Amino acid sequence: xxxxxxxxxxxxxxxxxxxxxxxxxxxxxxxxxxxxxxxxxxxxxxxxxxxxxxxxxxxxxxxxxxxxxxxxxxxx
Amino acid sequence: xxxxxxxxxxxxxxxxxxxxxxxxxxxxxxxxxxxxxxxxxxxxxxxxxxxxxxxxxxxxxxxxxxxxxxxxxxxx
Numbered sequence: 663x664x665x666x667x668x669x670x671x672x673x674x675x676x677x678x679x680x681x682x683x684x685x686x687x688x689x690x691x692x693x694x695x696x697x698x699x700x701x702x703x704x705x706x707x708x709x710x711x712x713x714x715x716x717x718x719x720x721x722x723x724x725x726x727x728x729x730x731x732x733x734x735x736x737x738x
Numbered sequence: 739x740x741x742x743x744x745x746x747x748x749x750x751x752x753x754x755x756x757x758x759x760x761x762x763x764x765x766x767x768x769x770x771x772x773x774x775x776x777x778x779x780x781x782x783x784x785x786x787x788x789x790x791x792x793x794x795x796x797x798x799x800x801x802x803x804x805x806x807x808x809x810x811x812x813x814x
Contacts, residue, residue: 680780680781683780683800687782687800690796690799692795692796694784694785694788694792695783695784695796696783696784696785698781698782698783699780699781700780701778701780701781702776702777702779703744703746703776703778703779704756704774704776704777705746705756705774705776705777706763706772707773707774708770708771709770709772712770716768716770719768720763720766720768723766724759724762724763725759
């Protein structure tokens with residue numbers, strides 16, 4: 663089965679990548695774009711029946727830096 | 739309103755970042771993890787009523803490299 667982990671910087675943490683994307687879009691004429699935040703998505707192929715708790719363990723230990731990032735686990 | 743753009747490498751395109759994550763997880767004892775793919779998610783704050791087509795234009799022009807990446811737009 664597939665698990666998707668979404669990792670985003672916490673609100674209030676400066677996101678230079680997002681800022682750069684926003685400015686580039688403005689420069690290309692996409693004036694309707696305001697704030698932009700960039701994050702990661704990690705698609706994991708895990709053994710059938712793997713517990714969500716187990717995926718959250720992976721996030722805590724490796725996938726997210728919980729000091730500055732939030733994560734969200736989605737099982738599909 | 740918010741738009742979310744998910745950018746993933748196309749199937750068949752080598753993903754060294756995903757591979758590294760997979761091996762690190764294995765090394766930490768998460769044996770249930772198989773293939774891992776890493777991608778990006780870009781959260782855009784866009785003007786109310788912005789057309790999905792317009793976000794797709796942004797993807798084609800800047801956000802995704804359509805030679806090697808697929809993108810998916812989600813409006814929330």
